[in-house]
Amino acid sequence: MRAVARTSVPKSVYSRSSLAAAALTLGPRARVALGGDVRRWRVAVFSEGRGDAVALLGELLNEALSHSRRQARVKEVRPFAAAVVSRLLADGFPAAVFDPLEQLEPQVGRDRREETALLLERARSLA
């Protein structure tokens, strides 16, 4: 098991934002350091727990690639995804409908509240 693992990867494949997003997924398991020159990133992963730094580095690079592919895919299907998500959020959560019977006949509401209070009392006695 190694505590530190380092590598260098091309900037043309791994964007800074995808490496940052990937680092977040490692959470408290590792610390990630990023440096580099014009063409390549130098990446170092420091294991903060019992995880092997080499495995954590592999996970980081997998996640970074996955993230950049997802961003590209999101761009491709943006109109469709946006339409579905916005419709779901706008129309999918209607307010609760009040029982018309309780509104027309207040006694019904009072009876039901009384019945519920009796049930609660009985439930407490079961403890």
Add this chain to the structure above:
Amino acid sequence: MTRLREPRSAGPAPARTLPGGKILVVGPTGRAALLTGAEHAAFCAGLEESDPLRARLAALGIFAGAADAAALAREEVECGRLNWSGPATHVLLASVRGSAMSPQTAKDVVDFVFSTPRPTLTLEIVDEDGRGWPAAWFAAEYARRRAEWAGRGLALVFRAPAAPPPERLAFLRGRRATVRAALSADGPPEPGRLFGAERARIVIGRGARDPEGWVDALSAARFSSVSWVAAPAAARNPAAARHYARFAARALARLIDAQETSNLRDELALGLLASRPWEVPGLDLLETLAYAPDGTVFSSEEGWEIGGTAFQLGDARTLRFQDLPAHPLVPALAAALTRETQPLCADCVYRSCCQIPPSAHFRAQGTLYGRLLDSPRCLAHMAILDSIFSRLDDEKCLKLLDKWGVDSGRFTC
């Protein structure tokens, strides 16, 4: 309002070589055909207008101009998120990990459950150690009344790891509640462990053996359904995930082969085959919500199990269903549940039926989206769906699907 462009030509149809060598080809709404290698090669090379295979594949909706676009669009809308009308299953954790819910909190939770819009609800009450019985008793009684008052459908489920005392069992039977046994597949499926329940939720850990024996025992004990759940270790450990996937696939194969004698249904397989997100067990928010003993609302039971606040939506006492879109987690879940934006799912043959709860992705890989290439849950879903789709030309498999009420016509074009 965004206008979507109409497709001008057919895109590549996702395909997958299944165990046994046949190739599954799937259209955009999940209609599927199982082809031989020669048929698939002919399809890839380009089919003549008069080729009978072309007519068969046209039913999938993969040739532009030859598809019934209106029917496909209807299918997509009926099965899709736009037809969602609130979560179907509400998991009330009356006692878990040493904490018990009070009857007053159970009331707040049931009130919140009935503020969600789905006409028919399932309330699953979990009483791990028996100390949640006052809350469980109250929730069952009160939910039944609320359903009656509102004219709504209600299915009550009581989940426990061991047989409840006889008077509690009699109460549950009297309320037409289904008893669901919470078991572990470590060790053999002795009849005593099944305690006369009707449904089972069985955790598959490293020690789980003999899926065929479990299926036979559950069938013999007249269980109506089983849900195989991966042990937490399977979330991060690939070997444990593969063990779970193999177990679930072998259990399903046994069910297919024993279908004449068994009434047992695999809940996950059935939920996936329904191709509707609100039927995929444990799918955060779309299928389920979970309520902790203190009344905190979580997007799923798995979200609660993870701990912390990542999947918390609020407090049942104060939360209003209509306010959920303003909670930061909800748009994030909605985006993560859009399969079309997942690079691998977008090209996967199982895209139209398969969904993975974002909480499962988060637990396994630290993101709501997951990384499908090495996702343990994707591995399991593929194994389960492979074991069905590879036998679409097998009478036994089709009979099982019919028995489960699955529209197998969509899968055998």
